[in-house]
Amino acid sequence: MTKTFNNAIDFGRILLGRDTPKCIVIPRDLVSVTMASSRIRLLCLRSWMWILLFYGVCSHVKEVLTEDVFSCEDLRLGQYLCNEPKIDEATQEPENCKDTTAWVECLPAPNISCRLSNGTEFRFSGKEVGFNKTISCRNVSGYSYRVAVALSLFLGWLGADRFYLGYPALGLLKFCTVGFCGIGTLIDFILIAMQIVGPADGSSYIVDYYGARLTRLSITNQTYRKPHLSL
Numbered sequence: 001m002t003k004t005f006n007n008a009i010d011f012g013r014i015l016l017g018r019d020t021p022k023c024i025v026i027p028r029d030l031v032s033v034t035m036a037s038s039r040i041r042l043l044c045l046r047s048w049m050w051i052l053l054f055y056g057v058c059s060h061v062k063e064v065l066t067e068d069v070f071s072c073e074d075l076r077l078g079q080y081l082c083n084e085p086k087i088d089e090a091t092q093e094p095e096n097c098k099d100t101t102a103w104v105e106c107l108p109a110p111n112i113s114c115r116l117s118n119g120t121e122f123r124f125s126g127k128e129v130g131f132n133k134t135i136s137c138r139n140v141s142g143y144s145y146r147v148a149v150a151l152s153l154f155l156g157w158l159g160a161d162r163f164y165l166g167y168p169a170l171g172l173l174k175f176c177t178v179g180f181c182g183i184g185t186l187i188d189f190i191l192i193a194m195q196i197v198g199p200a201d202g203s204s205y206i207v208d209y210y211g212a213r214l215t216r217l218s219i220t221n222q223t224y225r226k227p228h229l230s231l
Contacts, residue, residue, distance in 0.1 A: 072106075072114040072130040082106040082133055092209045097137035105129045138204040145195070145205035152192045156185040161192060166200030 072080075082104045085094035094102035108114060110126035117131065124130060143165065152161035159174030179185030191197040195214040198205060207213050 070114050072108060072116060073133075075108060075112070075114060075130075078109070079112055080106045080108045080130065085135065087209045090206075091140045092206050093137045093140060094135070097139070100137055100139060101134050102137045103132040103134050106131050106133045140206050141199065141201055141203040143199040143203065143205055145207045148192050148205065149189075152185075152189045156188055157182065161188055165192075165197070 083106070085096075085102055085104050087093065088095050088097075091097075094104075096102050107126060107128065108124040108130040110124065112130075113121060113123045114130060115121050122128070122130075148161060148164060151164050155161070157174070157179035159171035159179070162168070162171035162174060174180060174184055174188075177184070179188075188197065195205060
């Protein structure tokens with residue numbers, strides 16, 4: 001039995017088994033339509049592959065270009081200059097000092113390109129502020145270092161230095177014992193002069209910002225330790 005069909009419905013009936021001819025004759029028009037549809041699918045697939053490839057290349061190039069421009073806060077020493085902080089005459093600390101931290105404005109060097117905090121890239125001429133850098137400062141509460149040393153030197157045997165720093169019990173004890181017979185006066189003078197003994201409230205002395213200051217060095221878990229070389 002030979003069956004010739006002219007549309008896709010008849011061909012579908014053959015495929016579903018409803019009609020079982022012994023010989024199937026497929027017209028050329030249907031073959032052409034099938035081949036054209038396959039070519040269209042292949043063309044669409046290739047187009048999508050090229051689009052995905054183009055998108056991947058563009059994304060990679062964008063990431064590379066973004067990585068080449070560093071953030072202004074990651075500039076190295078010599079690539080920027082920070083302004084001096086504004087010092088408060090009363091406290092001798094930066095005016096914006098809060099919780100032992102202050103900030104100063106930093107200007108990148110001329111012809112330096114970096115990204116600002118908002119993500120935009122900018123090329124500096126040496127006069128624009130690029131970022132703010134934090135610096136350490138001290139919390140003071142009105143106790144002058146000069147006054148404390150002077151009281152300890154001249155009136156330490158009366159306990160005036162301890163009264164001034166907020167230690168009334170020790171001040172009264174020194175007053176009654178005449179500075180522990182002079183020994184306590186000498187010890188307190190050394191401790192106050194070395195800034196080991198400070199105000200009772202835990203604050204720091206008022207010392208000239210550009211004057212002689214004591215810097216305490218300590219080792220913590222975050223301290224970098226250089227490994228010893230084995231001989």
